[in-house]
């Protein structure tokens with residue numbers, strides 16, 4: 338009897354794990370961590386870039402609900418004020434400041450913004466820097482990219498973000514603590530055909546922040562790199578706004594993305610992946626079985642652009658298995 342029960346239990350456990358992996362919306366470490374830890378952010382100063390819409394706006398709402406004091410940045414002051422009022426309407430005790438800023442404005446200008454941010458909330462400094470702002474263009478072929486596009490992408494996603502970090506980290510170290518939460522992307526972990534520059538910029542961030550962490554972790558500096566796959570963001574003006582996206586694309590809701598980001602940060606995870614399948618599976622393959630993962634991506638590459646051009650599902654299983662129909 339026992340001889341029969343053991344294999345059956347084993348098969349049931351494997352079936353459960355496979356089902357879990359097929360339906361999960363984040364990497365297995367992340368989704369095992371439970372809820373955000375309020376005590377890690379309550380009363381802390383959280384500075385969010387790209388807070389005027391999309392993931393940044395929802396992150397701001399959720400950090401406010403956990404008692405954080407917020408500094409909201411992006412270029413558009415009116416949109417930042419809108420987000421501020423939305424937060425205060427929902428959480429009247431919240432403390433929210435708006436600090437308009439262009440990440441591509443250069444070191445001197447960013448230095449002034451860092452001083453301004455540190456002096457808000459009675460010179461409390463900044464506890465969490467949420468690097469969320471990014472520039473992304475519609476999908477196009479790698480050889481269609483121009484130097485102008487390269488500069489526009491890297492000025493915001495890489496140069497601005499890194500310069501801001503270098504300006505902010507010293508005062509965090511003086512206070513013995515500071516946490517950088519970096520919205521990277523699945524495109525920062527795996528090839529992303531049609532998004533070569535965006536992917537390059539996110540790989541650059543991953544490399545920079547992993548290095549920064551290992552240099553500065555003994556000085557109280559923490560880093561959480563978050564790599565989302567496709568996320569359902571309303572009113573996005575990003576490369577693919579919700580109205581332009583094919584309805585067949587399965588995207589993680591923006592509220593869940595923000596929640597998992599805060600889970601990752603407050604549980605001290607160094608890296609977190611947020612996505613449904615098949616993107617999540619490809620991330621696991623490229624990370625742990627790169628020969629297989631990269632071989633699969635080579636099969637997808639050219640097809641993905643054709644599908645995106647026809648407004649089809651650029652994250653479909655059909656791309657992996659050779660089907661032409663994607664939408």
Ligand SMILES: NC(=O)c1ccc[n+]([C@@H]2O[C@H](COP(=O)([O-])OP(=O)(O)OC[C@H]3O[C@@H](n4cnc5c(N)ncnc54)[C@H](OP(=O)(O)O)[C@@H]3O)[C@@H](O)[C@H]2O)c1
Nearest residue numbers: 387389391392411412413439440469470471522565568575
């Ligand atoms: N949405 C997704 O499916 C997805 C997937 C993976 C990763 N991500 C990453 O998640 C983050 C947020 O994505 P999202 O979809 O919410 O983006 P989004 O809707 O396009 O919002 C981008 C934000 O960045 C700000 N921004 C753009 N250029 C800026 C500049 N030069 N200086 C300062 N702020 C600037 C924008 O505000 P202003 O225009 O007012 O400046 C806006 O608040 C990004 O890092 C993105 O790469 C998103």
